[in-house]
Amino acid sequence: MADIQAYIILLFLWLASLILVKTIFSKKKTASRLPPSPTALPFIGHLHLLAPIPHQALHKLSTKHGPLMHIRLGSVPCVVASSPEMAKEFLKTHDSSFSNRPITAAVDYLTYGSADFSFAPYGPYWKFMKKICMSELLNGRMLDQSLPVRGEELRRFLRFMEKKASAGEKVDVGGQLVRLTNNIVSRMIMNRTCSGNEDEAEEVRKLVEATAELTGRFNLSDFIWFCKNLDLQGMKKQLKHVRDKFDSMMEKIIKEHEDVRKRNDNGGAVKDLLDVLLDISEDENSEMRLTGENIKAFILDLFAAGTDTSAVTIEWALSELINHPNIMEKAREEVDSVVGKKRIVAESDISNLPYLQAIVKETLRLHPTGPMIVRESTEDCIIGGYEIPAKTRLFVNVWAIGRDPNHWEDSLEFRPERFIEGSGKSQMDVRGQHFQLLPFGSGRRSCPGTTMALGVVQTSLAAMIQCFEWKVDGSVDMKEGPGLTLPRAHPLMCVPLLRLNPFPSV
Template structure:
């Protein structure tokens, strides 16, 4: 037992010594960096980011200035907290910031970073960006898929109207997740998740778990000597999520392959058929003249990107804006106005901006135009206040669900 304790003590001393030497060497080779708060050994400034990281960074920037340097464990970071600083990073010097850090959870869930959002900046990423802008999320594809969005918004308004007539409360966030999930699902694979509530629940659970796992603090991403260790037990959960997603996508891809073979056999000429995003991706994968060959893993990872980026983000934005949509400032949210960057800016800016704006604006218009809202599960919140506390997560969810009773104030317009 004493010998075992000696090994443990030796290991701790060795780790501490290496950490000290690394810090000493770093301090001697330090270049001209922005101001930085006092760091702790090994963890750097991680202790300063609690409880909600973006609020903690805002407080640091108020104290140290618009451009600060922090160490997330052994990972150096620059925080730009003013429009001018953001423009320098995202526009003037964007080529130096165009790569994404390799995060263990994201890398595993996306089959080794074979997706688009977190792929390294290079030929494959450029090919996928061009593909998104010209075909997958371009104006023509969005126009062809407009009936899908129109139908899902109509179903959403019909649901709210039924709740209003019955005087029942609505979990606004939950219903918005449902409508955006169904919209994205139909655009991707021509299936409406909520036709099968078990499958719908599974899809929503997969998205929720993906966001949770990719947003959790992982020691292996930030502490250099933990890189190949799984001290927090993430690997088992990551494997479970990816295996379930993989099984779902294999089934959907197989069904699409059968449908494509059937169409080729029938060789029917019924005019231009509206293709979902998965059909477009499979067309490109089979195109021998394509600049880049897409693998099945590329396709599945890209679909995961669309589900994760298109469901929670749009739903949470609409949920927050519906209660705080004063519209005092008219800002360009597409990336040219650096006071507000919901879609990023520059080369790595979100290619789904046009789709997101259509979904969010139409959903918000339906909520505001057609209904008044009584706060609380029973609609009897006399002071009319809403808890706007922010929760933890990559997409900045609410800390508490927004539960309201809708009150119809006019008949929904047939044209929405």
């Protein structure tokens, strides 16, 4: 409903702008060194060209106007990079000029006034929080330490699917994958899972999904200056509901941690990330003093970044495999030959499963969970011979780059073989060094959780391939839906069929 309201408002603005078009285009144009641009309308600029799904619409425009475009979204100047070469210019050569992320009204509200890590300006606070994130959650030692947690949650997921298979019941695969990834992140951050409480589990899933949906939704007040203080789409009420729910949940969890700390009765358990953050907030000599809002916003970042994204990637990968049974069978043969049928695949097996790794790379190429990298320039710079002013918003169209026929043979086909040794792209990884493939971004603001995400995605997908066949009615619809993390337009509904008999003990 909110999107329909936005389109109606844009339609009125578009009609009003037609009155001025003739006057404006009759004026002599001054020389400009901005990149090429489609024809803009007064007030709304190019907003009318972005529907229904922005990254697809921008890709279509780039085929006409080139790999570097200038567009204006309302009163916000933007540039769009749609080729690996342009992506490298912005994210490597001029990384220091594009080190900030723009703040939208939704992000600012949900993160307590941008008190988080993901959207904090590049500077001392951001560097401090990244250091904490890497040293206390995502480095090799901590990932090894949390390996049993990931294994336990995967086995819980497989037991659930085994029960559904025995009953012959259809499953919302994406919903269950969100539960899996949510529980992994929750236990790693604050040693807590909601698996035993169905109501709480559902509430957390809804909060994560609502956060992704609201932060990815088009909001007129972010782009049209005279709408800045208006809530024409009714988003404030929804934002308040989501943040209040999250705030209430986090206050309860923080109080539980603080009570345990006061009693000092944690039984010598290893501190979780929340304990570390609380230690920092209480340390007067800390390099940075964290507030309660800093802690809550940081944890919201980790939930949003680590839950929905991994689940969506696995869901897209399984969808592709169901539609390509020959690739599914080849993947199963590889898992069976390396792991066998008497135990469940483990993270330690992944290095011996190159075809499975290729499947995940190919999934991330066609279905990147961050279809566009968004940055904002902090200073004037010249790129590709064009002037890019400060405060210009940058969109790197990762989705378009992954489908660029100049860099990918049969670019729209799902072909994992392109990443197998001898294919020419076997050494290409997803960590931001190869600009044809940027699912986790590149540069100083690339995703810090790449290693963990790949471990969860690859191991979970391998286990789903190994343990079950996945029955659907006909073929799987591969349409994309709107949103920040490239969701499917329709949920993947499957009946899991037991493939291993007897089923390995999990």
